[in-house]
Amino acid sequence: MSTVRAPSDPNAAASQDAAFRTRADQVYAQLKRDVAEFSLVPGDRFTENEISERLGVSRTPVRQALFRLQQEGYVEVLFRSGWRVLPFDFDQFEQLYDLRMVLETTAVHRLCESDHRVDRSLLDSLASIWLVPAAQRSADTVQVAQWDEAFHCALVEAAGNAEMARVHRDVTDRIRIIRRLDFTKQPRIDATYDEHAKILKAIRANRGDQAAMLLRAHIETSQAEVRKITLHQVHMARHAGRTRRPGR
Structure with missing residues (x-):
């Protein structure tokens, strides 16, 4: 006998998505400040866990922020070894x-x-x-x-x-x-x-x-x-x- 699941609350899901976006924006802004203020410099390596622990957020908004920074040319993902701040172009x-x-x-x-x-x-x-x-x-x-x-x-x-x-x-x-x-x-x-x-x-x-x-x-x-x-x-x-x- 199959179980009938109650439909999830779309408002709750939307609220959760918005919260993740807000946290991702905050992480993104902080990491850009870290680069601009030389807390992170070209060649520095770090992991998503390290950023999560330092900023007190989950890995999901950290990953979203890092992908955004990757698109803008600030960082690159390293195969099985975290992330690296890119050299100056x-x-x-x-x-x-x-x-x-x-x-x-x-x-x-x-x-x-x-x-x-x-x-x-x-x-x-x-x-x-x-x-x-x-x-x-x-x-x-x-x-x-x-x-x-x-x-x-x-x-x-x-x-x-x-x-x-x-x-x-x-x-x-x-x-x-x-x-x-x-x-x-x-x-x-x-x-x-x-x-x-x-x-x-x-x-x-x-x-x-x-x-x-x-x-x-x-x-x-x-x-x-x-x-x-x-x-x-x-x-x-x-x-x-x-x-x-x-x-x-």
């Missing part, structure tokens, strides 16, 4: 920097056009960070790196093209770890303050060609620094990060 970084250059120089030209409506309050908020006396500049490398990202994203968003801003955010996300390495050096932080200030002043004066020229030089300098990055620098950055966060 410097050819891809070069291409992403080229795309960033096109997006940002186009944006600043639009910001300087007389018939283009610009959110002046946005420019004022950027000025409050970058147009300050040297004595008021931040020495916090993590904070300055975050402000740098926000500066460039704000310029593109202010241009008013939502699709351009979306693509630029994606590029920003993919080059974040390289930019963080660039900000481990104090001279680069000082230069960023100086260069951002000049770019902002040119935009506020509606000098589009000058703003684009300054921005291009600024990005090219950062791109040149990327070419000098070595695995030794990555491991030094991890050591510095652990020193800054002793409780981690």
Whole structure:
């Protein structure tokens, strides 16, 4: 005699799926932070169990997050031996920097056009960070790196093209770890303050060609620094990060 099973509650199943997706998103975001903050560096190996135990979640959301990171080129699965953080793809970084250059120089030209409506309050908020006396500049490398990202994203968003801003955010996300390495050096932080200030002043004066020229030089300098990055620098950055966060 066969047993008749009561139909499962579709709402409960949907709720469980949503919970798994939420946890997978959280794991995904944390692992990306680990890479960006050098807790995980190219060549590091780990297992799903290790991540599950560290983050206090089951293996299912961990596996979902890792497959997503694999598709984005951050990690690879190793046959019967867990996962590995992939080496930097410097050819891809070069291409992403080229795309960033096109997006940002186009944006600043639009910001300087007389018939283009610009959110002046946005420019004022950027000025409050970058147009300050040297004595008021931040020495916090993590904070300055975050402000740098926000500066460039704000310029593109202010241009008013939502699709351009979306693509630029994606590029920003993919080059974040390289930019963080660039900000481990104090001279680069000082230069960023100086260069951002000049770019902002040119935009506020509606000098589009000058703003684009300054921005291009600024990005090219950062791109040149990327070419000098070595695995030794990555491991030094991890050591510095652990020193800054002793409780981690």
